[in-house]
Amino acid sequence: MPAKREPPRELVRIPMVTLLKVPSLNYQTMDGDSAAIPRKGRFTLLNLWASWCAPCLAELEEFKERHSDLVDAGVEVVALALDGVGEDAGDPARASQRADVMGLPFRVGRASEQILTVLERLHVRLTPMELDLVIPLSLLIDREGRLSIIYKGAPGVDQILSDLTHSTVPRWKRLGAAAGLGGVSLEASHPTVAKATDQLEVSQRFQFAQDMWQGRLLDAAEIQFKETLALAPDFAEAANNLGLVHATRGEHGKAIEAYRKALSLRANFATAHMNLGLSLQAGNKVAEARQSLQRALELDPVLPEANDALGLLHAKMGELVVAKSYFKKETEVNPEFAEGFNHLGLIHLSLNEAKGALAPLRRSVALNPQNADAFNNLGVAYKRLDRLEEAGQAFEESVRAGPRFVPALINLGLHYLNAGKLAEAEQKLAEALALQPNSPKIKRDLSRVRSLLGRK
Template identity: 25%
Template structure:
């Protein structure tokens, strides 16, 4: 964990702190605790030499996630009691000190004069004699705590109070005598004698309480205040229904179960027994068995046999790892703790494909039917139905973070589902366009890595729609379109890149190559000349311009640019081949020979290079040299 949330120049937290914070949050979501579920500790000072751990015998070692502790003589019996607050339940705990003892004490309440010293006397130091025991009055005690402002001295077996020296915050000091042990006094700055203080009478009987533990239930029902658009789900249904059925357009209950899970089987029997009522409610049930998935060694055939035995009247099939993973992603987006899906688990989805209710444990049929009817409620009434009490809201219902689900789908390599989710819900994800563009660009990059260029182009299209000046998406879009033969569209994006930055030589080179390849050679020549004006040292631009000019039968100009390319990069093998061919066609055999020899040196394993050299030498009547080149050709390519 970063030691402090240091700010960088733009006023944002440092990357180190953000990474550490996310990691800590991930640990908390997986059930970890800041305190590590450690019991509270209490240590006894043994004569100023060491401490003894009395956590258990003191009764202080609760398994609370404690945060703050404050001391006060709450019951005015002369010893200090404790209040502590916890991050978890119970929020506040009172620990009364009932330890039997014959020790003595002295308690003092200080009041400043309100002019040179604050009325609460915060900062005052008090010395008790004999022994010179020192206490300081502070405004805070530890973390988020304020103990009593009474100065409490534990005196042990000593019953004698010789004197008390008070050093006030304004620098003055006073000495007081005539005080007795086991008493309380009020000392006002400037007064001559301390005034005895008597606790007000009160009839409060403090009794230890037992924190009730709620009964453990194997079922929960969560009606979402705002319905959540589900990612694309594909079901592997039994052959009688047709496999890989995409579900949409009707309310349905997606039920996860296993043949070895007795609550699951009991739930299925309820569905069978009340099938007519469920069908009248117009809800479809998809019972998906998880038998055989992951570490489960059960046989999926057992599940199908059980359904056949039950005469299960609804659709059913075998869950896939991908289906479970998507449902887990949805669950983790809704609940802070990260826990695996229990069995049975069910998801009620409305006709628009939005998750409405999650059931953990068996579903009560009456409750399910009532929830299906509630799907017709308007947004406000549905929101009221999601809470156990009525009330007025300060603002509209906040939606879900669909971008978090989109990114998790990408991270879990459900990229096709992620792309579909992005396309279907781009308007709903517009609350953070830069983040949407960033995530969708990564989806496109994964399709590019998999060489699925059509889908990559679809992802980059979404990015550009959200962020038209996303340069990486523009470049990747043009390349993807070029890869699938959509050249006109690719030309549009390359041209946009050139217009956005005329110095972008790579984009200009790509644009010119496409223009030349697809019939618009004059435009290609113009773009390449423009590119050379901004970057005359580009051997690739000279070479590409030469090839276009050669196709336009402007051979002399082409040779000039081939030579310029080779002057910048003598290792450009293709330039040697093209200029050698051009010179040879013009009958400049000696000049061509030089380039063929350079080509052979650059590509000694190329049979074609040796063949062209041999042909050149043979035409110059250099028979022996030509034959030698042809022998190499036969060795390389028999």
């Protein structure tokens, strides 16, 4: 066995008090295949390195020399290179070459922006007083997939092996290890101290769940919201946000259950009433949906997107005038909500009020220049008012914002056709047909253009 290596003085070792599960993270191997970490049932040592980082390479050499010790202890090393990721100017090919030359016996691959974002969020939520992430950086993940220790710098294999039991001890012992203090923790014998620590853990779990939700890592968000609720069963926001995760997946039955749980905890929770209404509407439970949405507005008349949701509900029921009143109210209470203005403009079009549609649709595209639907609706309004040049410009902007947005491709193709630009019309209609190859209307329009061009 090689000589044991003492950890360098610059090492920062950060034991976790709260044990958060690390989301399943996909990475690319040096051969270009896809793989995932962590793997439940074994320890994972996730190491970040770069080909230009001398301490990183020295650490990888030690992992190589002590690989059998790590394997015997049930530790799987996964070393991900940062070369060329984000702002790093390194060459990914150089990292691959370096790994080949070193002959590393464990899994090696490339990090990604998503992996760095998740690790940064874990770092922020669990170690708010620490500085930025640096390399070499290693994360010890336990057999349950929970982050146990963060190492900034090279800890040495002996330190890693001695830390494998950290996540198995009671929280008060983990707290002592994290604080680096001797003595007896007050948490073990004082309920008020334990309660304060519980509240901190709940907050950390909830905030990390929010991070995962905002990053659309839905499986990770679901786990963290559920673990938050296991610690704090009366946490209405966690129940509501768990519902959002289910709704995003289209699991509206589960979402409804979560929203109702939130409302059982806080009956006057306006946002939960609105979310419940949206999921009920998705399940075609129109009467219940309207009741929930109206209750949300009774509790909070300026609740963002609640008026818009009721407008969509009434529009779906064919009650266009009522829908227009709700959309108008939404634009008044939520003047930065681009989609609310788009819906107001669209309902004007549905009521054959093309002139009235212009102002809200212009406002919508000003707020969100990437809204292909709003630009397309604006083009329709201009076309109905016989303002054809402006209609064409709006359709072109719609295609710019959404190159695969079929309604805009069709409208722009027909605009070119009416303007005598047959080649351009053929191109846009062909693009639309490629996206919707079974559309009889697109086929007819394209056939008409090609006939005018003298083609079959």
